[in-house]
Amino acid sequence: EAGVAQSPRYKIIEKRQSVAFWCNPISGHATLYWYQQILGQGPKLLIQFQNNGVVDDSQLPKDRFSAERLKGVDSTLKIQPAKLEDSAVYLCASSLRTGLDGTQYFGPGTRLLVL
Protein backbone atom coordinates (compact mmCIF):
# COMPACT_ATOMS: atom_id res chain seq x y z
CA GLU A 1 0.00 0.00 0.00
CA ALA A 2 1.47 3.35 -1.04
CA GLY A 3 1.85 5.90 1.72
CA VAL A 4 0.98 9.56 1.86
CA ALA A 5 2.82 11.48 -0.85
CA GLN A 6 3.91 15.10 -0.52
CA SER A 7 5.76 17.50 -2.75
CA PRO A 8 8.00 19.36 -2.85
CA ARG A 9 10.20 17.97 -0.07
CA TYR A 10 12.06 21.24 0.41
CA LYS A 11 11.31 24.83 -0.48
CA ILE A 12 13.20 28.06 0.14
CA ILE A 13 11.46 31.35 -0.55
CA GLU A 14 11.77 34.97 0.44
CA LYS A 15 9.25 36.64 2.71
CA ARG A 16 6.17 38.00 0.96
CA GLN A 17 6.45 35.36 -1.77
CA SER A 18 3.82 32.69 -2.21
CA VAL A 19 4.25 28.92 -2.00
CA ALA A 20 2.07 25.86 -2.50
CA PHE A 21 2.34 22.32 -1.19
CA TRP A 22 0.69 19.22 -2.55
CA CYS A 23 -0.50 16.08 -0.80
CA ASN A 24 -1.92 12.80 -2.05
CA PRO A 25 -3.37 10.65 0.76
CA ILE A 26 -3.46 6.88 1.07
CA SER A 27 -6.03 5.47 -1.35
CA GLY A 28 -9.45 5.23 0.25
CA HIS A 29 -8.68 7.53 3.15
CA ALA A 30 -11.50 10.03 3.44
CA THR A 31 -9.90 12.26 6.04
CA LEU A 32 -6.94 14.47 5.26
CA TYR A 33 -5.02 16.73 7.62
CA TRP A 34 -2.45 19.48 7.22
CA TYR A 35 -0.12 20.16 10.14
CA GLN A 36 2.55 22.75 10.78
CA GLN A 37 5.52 21.58 12.83
CA ILE A 38 7.93 24.23 13.99
CA LEU A 39 11.35 22.98 15.05
CA GLY A 40 11.26 21.58 18.57
CA GLN A 41 7.46 21.53 18.79
CA GLY A 42 4.73 19.02 18.19
CA PRO A 43 2.63 19.17 15.02
CA LYS A 44 -0.15 21.76 15.08
CA LEU A 45 -3.30 21.03 13.10
CA LEU A 46 -4.02 23.66 10.45
CA ILE A 47 -6.97 22.12 8.66
CA GLN A 48 -8.89 18.84 8.50
CA PHE A 49 -10.92 17.66 5.51
CA GLN A 50 -13.53 14.93 5.40
CA ASN A 51 -13.77 14.05 1.70
CA ASN A 52 -13.84 17.52 0.12
CA GLY A 53 -15.46 19.33 3.04
CA VAL A 54 -13.68 21.22 5.81
CA VAL A 55 -14.16 19.72 9.28
CA ASP A 56 -11.87 22.02 11.26
CA ASP A 57 -9.84 25.03 10.19
CA SER A 58 -9.89 26.92 13.48
CA GLN A 59 -6.09 27.18 13.65
CA LEU A 60 -5.53 28.10 10.00
CA PRO A 61 -4.31 31.73 9.61
CA LYS A 62 -6.88 32.50 6.97
CA ASP A 63 -5.43 35.88 6.07
CA ARG A 64 -2.48 34.13 4.43
CA PHE A 65 -3.11 30.39 4.36
CA SER A 66 -5.61 28.57 2.18
CA ALA A 67 -6.23 24.91 1.45
CA GLU A 68 -8.46 22.95 -0.85
CA ARG A 69 -9.37 19.37 -1.61
CA LEU A 70 -11.59 19.78 -4.63
CA LYS A 71 -12.21 16.16 -5.67
CA GLY A 72 -11.94 14.62 -2.22
CA VAL A 73 -8.55 13.06 -2.96
CA ASP A 74 -5.41 15.17 -3.20
CA SER A 75 -5.04 18.54 -1.54
CA THR A 76 -3.03 21.73 -1.82
CA LEU A 77 -1.99 24.13 0.93
CA LYS A 78 -0.99 27.65 -0.07
CA ILE A 79 0.71 30.45 1.80
CA GLN A 80 0.47 33.96 0.38
CA PRO A 81 2.33 36.07 1.39
CA ALA A 82 4.83 34.10 3.45
CA LYS A 83 6.33 35.42 6.67
CA LEU A 84 9.56 34.45 8.41
CA GLU A 85 7.59 32.66 11.13
CA ASP A 86 6.09 30.31 8.55
CA SER A 87 9.40 28.46 8.39
CA ALA A 88 8.45 24.96 9.46
CA VAL A 89 7.76 21.46 8.23
CA TYR A 90 4.31 21.07 6.72
CA LEU A 91 2.99 17.58 7.27
CA CYS A 92 0.08 15.99 5.51
CA ALA A 93 -1.65 13.01 7.09
CA SER A 94 -4.61 10.86 6.21
CA SER A 95 -6.86 8.45 8.04
CA LEU A 96 -9.55 5.97 7.11
CA ARG A 97 -11.87 7.30 9.79
CA THR A 98 -11.98 10.48 11.79
CA GLY A 99 -11.94 11.12 15.49
CA LEU A 100 -11.79 8.45 18.12
CA ASP A 101 -10.30 5.65 16.06
CA GLY A 102 -8.74 7.72 13.34
CA THR A 103 -5.18 6.47 13.21
CA GLN A 104 -3.29 8.99 11.14
CA TYR A 105 -0.55 8.17 8.66
CA PHE A 106 1.89 10.94 7.88
CA GLY A 107 3.64 11.86 4.68
CA PRO A 108 7.34 12.79 4.60
CA GLY A 109 6.60 16.50 4.97
CA THR A 110 7.66 19.64 3.14
CA ARG A 111 10.41 21.62 4.82
CA LEU A 112 9.85 25.35 4.22
CA LEU A 113 12.44 28.01 4.87
CA VAL A 114 11.38 31.64 4.54
CA LEU A 115 14.27 34.11 4.25
Add this chain to the structure above:
Amino acid sequence: QKEVEQNSGPLSVPEGAIASLNCTYSDRGSQSFFWYRQYSGKSPELIMSIYSNGDKEDGRFTAQLNKASQYVSLLIRDSQPSDSATYLCAVVNAGNMLTFGGGTRLMVKP
Protein backbone atom coordinates in the same frame (compact mmCIF):
# COMPACT_ATOMS: atom_id res chain seq x y z
CA GLN B 1 -2.47 25.47 30.38
CA LYS B 2 -1.58 23.51 27.27
CA GLU B 3 -4.03 20.83 26.21
CA VAL B 4 -1.35 18.12 26.06
CA GLU B 5 1.85 18.49 28.04
CA GLN B 6 5.08 16.56 27.90
CA ASN B 7 8.50 17.12 29.38
CA SER B 8 10.71 18.12 26.47
CA GLY B 9 13.72 16.22 27.85
CA PRO B 10 16.12 15.01 26.79
CA LEU B 11 15.52 11.83 28.75
CA SER B 12 18.73 9.85 28.80
CA VAL B 13 18.73 6.14 29.65
CA PRO B 14 21.39 3.46 29.26
CA GLU B 15 20.91 0.66 26.78
CA GLY B 16 18.81 -2.15 28.23
CA ALA B 17 17.04 0.06 30.76
CA ILE B 18 13.36 0.98 30.92
CA ALA B 19 12.47 4.38 29.49
CA SER B 20 9.38 6.02 30.98
CA LEU B 21 7.68 8.81 29.06
CA ASN B 22 4.79 10.77 30.52
CA CYS B 23 2.02 12.95 29.17
CA THR B 24 -0.81 14.87 30.83
CA TYR B 25 -3.91 16.28 29.17
CA SER B 26 -6.46 18.87 30.18
CA ASP B 27 -9.76 17.75 28.59
CA ARG B 28 -11.50 15.23 30.87
CA GLY B 29 -13.71 14.18 27.96
CA SER B 30 -10.78 12.85 25.95
CA GLN B 31 -11.28 9.28 24.76
CA SER B 32 -8.41 8.30 22.47
CA PHE B 33 -4.71 8.48 23.14
CA PHE B 34 -1.78 7.84 20.86
CA TRP B 35 1.99 7.65 21.03
CA TYR B 36 3.96 8.58 17.93
CA ARG B 37 7.69 8.24 17.42
CA GLN B 38 9.52 10.82 15.32
CA TYR B 39 13.11 10.36 14.27
CA SER B 40 15.07 13.52 13.54
CA GLY B 41 14.13 14.88 10.14
CA LYS B 42 11.38 12.30 9.65
CA SER B 43 7.61 12.35 10.01
CA PRO B 44 5.76 10.90 13.01
CA GLU B 45 4.85 7.22 12.99
CA LEU B 46 2.25 5.61 15.22
CA ILE B 47 3.56 3.11 17.75
CA MET B 48 0.69 2.71 20.24
CA SER B 49 -2.93 3.64 20.76
CA ILE B 50 -4.92 3.22 23.97
CA TYR B 51 -8.55 3.89 24.73
CA SER B 52 -9.29 2.28 28.12
CA ASN B 53 -7.83 2.70 31.58
CA GLY B 54 -4.99 0.34 32.38
CA ASP B 55 -2.07 -1.07 30.46
CA LYS B 56 -1.69 -2.09 26.85
CA GLU B 57 1.39 -4.01 25.80
CA ASP B 58 2.90 -4.41 22.35
CA GLY B 59 6.31 -6.01 22.27
CA ARG B 60 8.74 -3.85 24.22
CA PHE B 61 6.22 -1.02 24.48
CA THR B 62 3.56 -0.59 27.17
CA ALA B 63 1.08 2.27 27.16
CA GLN B 64 -0.62 3.15 30.44
CA LEU B 65 -3.75 5.27 30.77
CA ASN B 66 -5.26 6.80 33.90
CA LYS B 67 -8.27 8.93 32.98
CA ALA B 68 -8.97 9.95 36.58
CA SER B 69 -5.54 11.52 36.85
CA GLN B 70 -5.53 12.58 33.19
CA TYR B 71 -2.22 11.09 32.27
CA VAL B 72 -0.93 8.62 29.78
CA SER B 73 2.53 7.11 29.77
CA LEU B 74 4.71 4.98 27.53
CA LEU B 75 7.22 2.47 28.86
CA ILE B 76 9.95 1.11 26.62
CA ARG B 77 11.60 -2.01 28.01
CA ASP B 78 15.12 -3.09 27.05
CA SER B 79 15.78 0.30 25.43
CA GLN B 80 17.97 0.24 22.35
CA PRO B 81 19.99 3.03 20.74
CA SER B 82 17.56 2.76 17.80
CA ASP B 83 14.79 3.92 20.16
CA SER B 84 16.48 7.34 20.37
CA ALA B 85 13.87 9.71 18.95
CA THR B 86 11.23 12.21 19.97
CA TYR B 87 8.07 10.65 21.33
CA LEU B 88 4.85 12.57 20.74
CA CYS B 89 1.73 12.08 22.82
CA ALA B 90 -1.51 12.83 20.97
CA VAL B 91 -5.01 13.05 22.42
CA VAL B 92 -8.44 13.15 20.77
CA ASN B 93 -10.50 15.48 22.92
CA ALA B 94 -14.22 15.64 23.50
CA GLY B 95 -14.53 17.83 20.41
CA ASN B 96 -13.05 15.04 18.28
CA MET B 97 -9.88 17.03 17.66
CA LEU B 98 -6.44 15.45 17.78
CA THR B 99 -3.89 17.55 19.65
CA PHE B 100 -0.21 16.75 19.95
CA GLY B 101 2.07 17.46 22.86
CA GLY B 102 5.45 19.04 22.28
CA GLY B 103 7.25 15.71 22.47
CA THR B 104 9.92 14.20 24.70
CA ARG B 105 13.36 13.58 23.27
CA LEU B 106 14.71 10.19 24.30
CA MET B 107 18.40 9.33 24.12
CA VAL B 108 19.47 5.73 24.67
CA LYS B 109 23.19 5.49 25.30
CA PRO B 110 25.14 2.32 24.42
